[in-house]
Amino acid sequence: MWPRCIRACLYTLALLLIYLFVLVQLFDVPIIHARSDLALSVHWYVSYASALLMLFLTLLIFDATLLCLLFVKKLARARTEWPAATLELSRGRLGLQTNVIHEWADLDFVAKRTRCIGFLVYYPFVLIALQIVSRSATFADYAPSAPHIIHLVLHSGLLVCLALTLPCQRLRAEGRRAPLNK
Secondary structure, three states: OHHHOOOOOOOHHHHHHHHHHHHHHOOOOOOOOOOOHHHHHHHHHHHHHHHHHHHHHHHHHHHHHHHHHHHHHHHOOOOOOOHHHHHHHHHHOOOOOOOHHHHHHHHHHHHHHHHHHHHOHHHHOOOOOOOOOOOOOOOOOOOOOHOOOOOHHHHHHHHHHHHHHHHHHHHHHHHHHHHHHH
């Protein structure tokens, strides 16, 4: 877990620098109307903290998805040998030949792994929805901020790509394995 967190921190730092030195420079940050300096400070600290945490979470999931896809790609090239207990359990339940059981076990493993990671994609979507609701005119009269909108659109786009990549990888692995099942 720690190597993944370190990689996600490095990704976050790189994107934060792009955000600060490109997006904020291109599109000026809107003026926030606050009743005091304390309120303005709290607003900026909370905004930056939530943006950083959302970015970190998204990139943590990106890293998990990327490593899963690389693993599945290596698994698709290799010939796996499953333990005898797994083969016997599958043979008794499915009634398949030994070489087909190895292929089925690979597909079942890939399906379970991608489903586990695919479930993680929902968490950043909840945070994005909360940010959209919190910036609503219902709660405060915030001016639309181009960097903030671009930030949310890029996050949403990345998450949609991640959510669509895992099922496609599972289908690709199934397509590679299909000739052995005939």
